[in-house]
Amino acid sequence: MRALFRNPLGLIGLFVTLFVLAAMIAGPWISPYSPTEADYMALLSPPSWGHPFGTDSFGRDVLTRILYGARVSFSVATTGICAAAFIGAVAGLVSAYFGGWWSAIIMRISDLLFSFPSFVLALFLMVLLGFGLANIATAIALIYIPIFTRLTRNMALLVKDEPWVQAAELLGQSTTSILGREILPNIAAPIFVQMALGLAFGIVIEAGLSFLGLGVQPPDPSLGTIMADGREYFQRSPWVLTLSGAAISIALLGLNLLSDGIRDVMDPKLRARL
Amino acid sequence: MADTKGINRRQTLKLGAGALGLGTIGAPYWQGTAQAQAPTLRAAITGFNVINTLDPAKASLIPEFYIIYGVFNSLLKFNAKMEIAPDLAESFSIVDPKTLEFKLRKGVKFQDGSDFSADDVKFSIERVLDEKTASPNRGKLQSITNITIVGSDTIRLETKAPFAPLLNYMTNTRTATQIVSRNALKTMGDEAFGKNPVGTGRYRIKDWKSGEMIELTGFAGAFEGAPKIMNVRCPMIAEESSGMTAILGNQVDLTSTAPFADIPTLEQKQDIRVIKQAGLNTRYIALNNKKAPFDDVHFRRAVSMAFDRNVLVKAVIFGEGIATPGILPPSMWPDNKPAVSDWVQFNPERSRAEFAKSKYKPGQEGTILIWGSNWWRRIGEIFVGQVNQVLGTKLSVQASDFNAGYARAKAGDYDAMVMGWLGFVDPDEFMGEMVGSKGFRNIHSYASEKMDALLEKGRMELDPMKRKLVYREAELLMLDDMPLLPCFTSNVHNLMRSNASGFTQLPYSNFADQFGTVQIG
């Protein structure tokens, strides 16, 4: 932890992320506006004291919508990534530890999912499953499972021949216990880093899908739908798209810097073996 | 030190290579557009990018007809005042209520050099009527019983009963009655003809890249006269806003649509002209009359009074349209006066009173399917917001794409859905198809004998003024029954660069028919 403080960029990342989180949590209480109620008298008005980011095409305050929308985007991305991390980690551990048929099947499926470009896969899933938040989370999970699988597997392969694992086996510890107590904690750090990166990525995917109109159901905001709305009226009111895009970028910037900082601080040898 | 110098040298090399690369990119720009060729009209099809066939009998999509209008002619067309005018028929007469006679022009040539004759007319119309062609427009012409050629240049159409829409259906609009070359079709076969059509219009297809662009070349021997500009490129730009940036950046000279929200800013610009007028279209919310909650007429009426159509016009299409009490556009109103009905006036109190008469209570749920581009969806969103506020219902929207939504609607698996149609030229296309019990756009499961009788009367009334009154009566009946919620009619727009002229916009979404008269500079 102390090492993190010595890394200036990581520190900035930490602060930005904390600020964004705070804004997301506290924002709805601070803002006097509703994110979904329309005000037809104030359509697409430029930034002003009353509306720091202006209003969108329904007359809703953009800043409020961004704060609410950030919550939605973050929760969708987090759900997707956590699911992916869980399933991917289990699959990777199984594949590394047991090898053989299990490994072959798991890695084949993983490769199959991985060979599709992420956005195309997400889009395809949305067309199939229908639109909406739950399906976006599913799509994000499906995109990221192969990445976690491969990561966990590679890490576990490195660790599984370590003496303390072999000792645990000799002592008769159950497989689940070995996987869960011996191997997993030692490879957890890169997984967390990847989760942070995946979170950023998941938010961009959600934004892209909502941007194309496949995402969150109206009138609920998400970062992507705000941008989509802003894009439609870009000529007339460029601030909506510009500012919401900037908001996403800042949030992601914080996340990326933070994850960089964590990575810099960790054991540098593990990084090279990826 | 020695090391830093070495590294710096390599870096400079890399930067130099990069700069050279950028230089070659800039080169063509600096060379300037030294186009010593004939001027090309760049007319962008915006908002669509799928054209499957240019065979008028088989075409069904709007961009397909955009091009068909320039490649073919029909017997008749609409002039700038939306009056019926001669096209391939130089005159017509109503011999008796069941017979129309057209005198055809002489000396007209098809684009492959062959002569146009009455045989081609007979062939073209019979083709649409033929079940094997499976023309989406077959239903329109079904009342035709006989097509006879009289002499060498007259064609006679006989119908089962007096059929008022027939004249409108013989125009060069979305009606499949464009005249095709019989010989060319027989030689090429249907599929090839759909890709390389032969008509009498001013342009033929030169090149066609699916989903990207169509290139047209002028036909100097057209009976309308050789087109002023012989080369036309039609890029297909799926995003309307991209089309707008394209014309702003002078990549194209003309667009087929424009985004509603940007009209006010576009009208301020000097280098672009916005051409607009009320369109022949209708936007409404379809209701499933056989499923709760819209199976109760009191609920339907209550909902209709619970939202303000003027707000919709302002917030959805930014004022580029007009609220309509009914599904007929303003040009089809008798004396240009709208129907007057309380059922479509925004009135929260009356709405709540009517709601109380229905079998539903506040908190009632229902789903409105929305789809397509932003402004279509907003209709649903604003509607739901207002109705929920006035009646305390819990209606919600569900987004999907048009395909899935329409499939559901046709199967009857929906509560309500935002819908609209454009490019119709006859009131029977609107009313007959949508509220006639056998109309194939009637996804509302609405059947009323009284309505069917009125619609049949409208089909048989040949006097235009009397006809409008019949449809007015039908509209008022429809508003009483409220099988759907009419919303508004929107304007049609074309954008054109200020240095171009000669494009006459018509409200049914025309396009290539005008290319021949356009001039640049």
Next chain:
Amino acid sequence: MAFAGGMIRRLTNRLGGVFVLALLGSAAVFFAMRMGAGDPAIAALGDFATPEAIAVFRTKWGLDQAVILQYWKWLLNALQGDFGASMTVAANVPIAKLIASRLPNTMFIGLYALTIAVLISLSAGTLSVLRHGKFADTVATSFAVLGISMPDFWLSYVLIYIFALGLGIFPSYGFVTPAESFSAALYSGLLPALAVAAPMAAAFTRILRTALLETLHREHVRVARSFGFREAFIFIHYVMRNALIPYVTVVGLQIRYILGGTVVVERIFGVPGIGALMVDAAFARDYPVVQACALTFPIGVLSVNFIVDLICAALNPRETT
């Protein structure tokens, strides 16, 4: 000798793997598409779809047969190289022709973007390592992180707004294909390539910087220094060469992104590419086109992976799998 033999074995293994994956993928896509809601007939015929017209359409394309039978027929044809024709997105156009006309455009923009990204990242990464810890390093790293934080479609609009509409130096829309004119393609393709390149350049810079820092402190570098080699020589042959391995790996991973992740950029700039094709086809329920695209991606990606592996093996005299 042994190397070549090993290569051939690997090649056959890989090809087998690609084939199996392609088969699985195509089956998954096939059945999945038909389970989803939507009807290609409506997509093709639009709002004029009468029941008769729909019926004719379905018969024509064999949609009224059992799904397994449809898949079997498709598979048989595909194995012979016949991918059929498009149903709704570009009716009756042979799909092979359609993809052949679209794929090069995506690849052009992709390679263009890749080149830009590689040039930028090589310079920026090297610079930030040589000035490690100083201001230049922080700036370069910040830009790199910023690059991967921005959604690429947002960047597209910013680029259009500034360079096309604002300064007017580049076209805001319309891509001239390289087949028509290479230099015009370079010109009209610059903005979309930049939008695609930015996140890649950022990712590449980061990995290069990390890898370089890593390698600079390794044993063999210190040993080489103690031999008295020139710093520049050490840099190229010891440091850079080793750092390039993870660098090239990451570059290879990004190829997946180029093939399909540029969908939105393609739509905004009007580049007729394969990503946009697949999206349009998916919306229009054009099953055969989606199938064919679904095949293209795994094959493309896996081929690239193979090439990347070869390059890495060539770079590293010690075989690391």
